[in-house]
Amino acid sequence: MTRPDQSNIRNEILSALPAEDFALLRPYLQSIDLALKKTLIVPDEPIRHVYFPDQGVASMLALLEGGGSVEVGMIGREGMVGIHVLLGVETVTQECVVQIPGAGWSMEVAAFREAAVQSRSLSASLHRYTMTFLLQVSQTAACKAMHQLDERLARWLLMTHDRTDGDQLPLTHEYLSLMLAVRRSGVTIAAGVLQKAGIIKYASGHITILNREALELSSCECYRTVKDQSDFIRGRFS
Numbered sequence: 001m002t003r004p005d006q007s008n009i010r011n012e013i014l015s016a017l018p019a020e021d022f023a024l025l026r027p028y029l030q031s032i033d034l035a036l037k038k039t040l041i042v043p044d045e046p047i048r049h050v051y052f053p054d055q056g057v058a059s060m061l062a063l064l065e066g067g068g069s070v071e072v073g074m075i076g077r078e079g080m081v082g083i084h085v086l087l088g089v090e091t092v093t094q095e096c097v098v099q100i101p102g103a104g105w106s107m108e109v110a111a112f113r114e115a116a117v118q119s120r121s122l123s124a125s126l127h128r129y130t131m132t133f134l135l136q137v138s139q140t141a142a143c144k145a146m147h148q149l150d151e152r153l154a155r156w157l158l159m160t161h162d163r164t165d166g167d168q169l170p171l172t173h174e175y176l177s178l179m180l181a182v183r184r185s186g187v188t189i190a191a192g193v194l195q196k197a198g199i200i201k202y203a204s205g206h207i208t209i210l211n212r213e214a215l216e217l218s219s220c221e222c223y224r225t226v227k228d229q230s231d232f233i234r235g236r237f238s
Helices: 019-028 083-087 109-118 120-146 149-162 173-180 184-196 212-218 221-237
Strands: 030-034 039-041 049-063 069-075 095-108 200-203 206-209
Touching: 019 095, 019 109, 019 120, 030 049, 039 049, 049 109, 069 120, 069 173, 083 109, 083 120, 095 109, 109 120, 120 149, 120 221, 149 173, 149 184, 149 206, 149 212, 149 221, 173 184, 184 200
Parallel strands: none
Antiparallel strands: 030 095, 039 095, 049 069, 049 095, 200 206
16 A cells, blocks of 8 residues: 655645644555546545545536536645535535546545644644635636636636646546536537637647636636635635
């Protein structure tokens, strides 16, 4: 069983811990493959593990009675999956699924809670992350209600780009339509606008970011609002 060397960890919560605090977690952290579409949280079932991604991106999905789903939050190496258990919650109605494959670390909930009690540094870091995640969720809701699809697509691509390595993102129009809660034809049109402007390139289920600066200019203010406030929270209270 592979145990982590903190110097090689890319997850921002784990890598920032003082060595003595990381030592509390190290015996319980297990390496895990975050395969595409792997379910990390099952709705209405007890949360048994938390996950710290090193690579890859997971989505929190709100499930609808008609069988559809809408992304309400995105999680990458900046955070963790299962933050609910820090608040004493055992189950949630949402689902968490890996949308871009990668790897990371898992930990049983009981050991995680014990470590959070013992380590003030870990507890403080987790509370800061909870604040930034709630900020992201609330801004995402406002964005979906108020902004045009091409702006929302640009915001979503920027958030994904921040959490991945390189400029190529393995994303199909079909998957983007699920994440953005719109028809596939709408995503095709919005992506076409960005591609025509030379900002992205779409081919064979991959989107390549060609011009990051222009993509930021194409996004609504929601991307910058969340990023700036999240950076402030991490910097101000760390």
